[in-house]
Amino acid sequence: MKIKTWLILSYFIVMALPIVALYIFYISLNKYDERQDLLEFMNLSSIEAEIGLQLDEPGLYHIQPLENYTFIQELVDDNMKITLFREDGVVLYSSLSNSDWLNNNGVQRVYQNLNEIQKNHRTISIKRTVHDHDQLAGIYEISLSRDEWLEGVHNRTLVIGSLFGSTFLVIYLMVVILLNRKLNRPLKLLRSEMTAFAIGKERSDKRLRQSNDELGELINHFEGMKAQIIKGNAELNRQQKEKEYIVASLSHDLKTPLTVIRAYSEALQGKRKLTIKEEQEYTEILFEKLDYMKEMIDNLSVYTSLEASTEQHDFVQVDGEEYFEMMLAGYDEPCAKKGIGLSVIQDVCGEYLLQPLQMMRVMDNLMSNAIRYTPNGKKIWIAVISKSKRLPNWVFDPMLDEVEGWRKGGTIVILQNEGEAIRNDDLIRIFEPFVQLEANRGKGGSAGLGLSIAEKIVLLHGGKIRIWSKQDYGTLVSFWLKEESCNESE
Secondary structure, three states: OOHHHHHHHHHHHHHHHHHHHHHHHHHHHHHHHHHHHHHHHHHHHHHHHHHHHHHOOHHHHOOOOHHHHHHHHHHOOOOEEEEEEEOOOOEEEEOOOOOHHHHHOHHHHHHOOOOOOEEOOOEEEEEEEEEEOOEEEEEEEEEEEOHHHHHHHHHHHHHHHHHHHHHHHHHHHHHHHHHHHHHHHHHHHHHHHHHHHHOOOOOOOOOOOOOOOHHHHHHHHHHHHHHHHHHHHHHHHHHHHHHHHHHHHHHHHHHHHHHHHHHHHHHHHOOOOOOHHHHHHHHHHHHHHHHHHHHHHHHHHHHHHHHHOOOOOOOEEEEHHHHHHHHHOOOHHHHHHOOOEEEEEEEOOOEEEEOHHHHHHHHHHHHHHHHHHOOOOOEEEEEEEOOOOOOOOOOOHHHHHHHHHHOOOOEEEEEEEEOOOOOHHHHHHOOOOOOOOOOOOOOOOOOOOHHHHHHHHHHHOOOEEEEEEEOOOEEEEEEEEOOOEOOOOO
16 A cells, blocks of 8 residues: 555544544433333333322412422432422422522523423423313422433443444554554665665665565665666776786786797897898798787777777668678688688578678678688688578578577677587686687787677677587577567568
């Protein structure tokens, strides 16, 4: 329940409680009054029937000594009063000594409500006329006290008042307990959680309770914010460790070519006379090492720029058939130079939204690795296949089913080569920066950033990349791209 709804409901209950209590009090008194009315009417009628004949004597309604009314005093008890009036309203006799107030009421007061039962807060009474032949002789009034009714009203007032007070106290305590449970305790726990998180603890000693109210939404928002901050801190730590690793790897990988450059430079400047062939050979080695260092620095520059920005910019719409034909061209010569066979298949249609130069860099990096690790006399296969087209029949059998399931929903670029398989330990970390196969490290063949750059570029395009490798077959690397449109009839 929402806190706003809960508070409104609590206020309504507390405000409605007095009204409900008064209504119950009214109903209880009303029912009790109805029962007492009947009992009092029957009691008054019984008493009137019993003593009315004695009071219906005209001789009693003349001024006379009080001794003549002694028999009336014997008829009454403590809960009854009998009063006799002359026809002009003068009180002739009252069973109570403090009845002088009746003398001031006049004839009109005496003649009101004759022959009707009258009730007030303390008494129930009836007045009857007495006649002497056809003349009015006087009036008598029989009054009974309502002590039992008053006691009943008092008792019910106490009971209902006690119930009302108890109910109010119970509801008040329940509201306080629920308020503490619904507001104070969650706010206190949230404050503790925030304090713990602020000083570096991932979580305080007590667990935050999830609820479906505004506090629950606030807690969920805080948990989401905390998770986002933790994730951001973890990413910063990862990037920091990655930078430290890059610096260490860069230092390690630059040490060998720098050593070679220093040695050959000293040889060129040394005292020993070199032959022209040796000078050319040393110069070629120097330029080769310099190119390697330049490639390493260029790759590092590209990698850091990709790491720093994830914005997708300079994306253009290209025709798939024309672009991929251009992207796959130009690899015949380096393959032929190393004695490697090359097979290229292109089966795409439609348009693609991408960064042409960046995708060319991906293909160059992957192809460079393929040529480097493919022995002389072996073969490399390249294919670009739309999602509706069949995979080439040259895909290695152990990888065919996985590649088929992995490529669903988009265009797949496959680069497969024969050669020594990559170890599983290396496959797990192969897209990390400066990760190289141990056989290749330190030989100047690669800076160890090509696959990391390829992965980041593919991810920026909303794609994915994966490598499969199997002993006695070789390695297959593939990346997946989203197709913008493809018309099969084209």
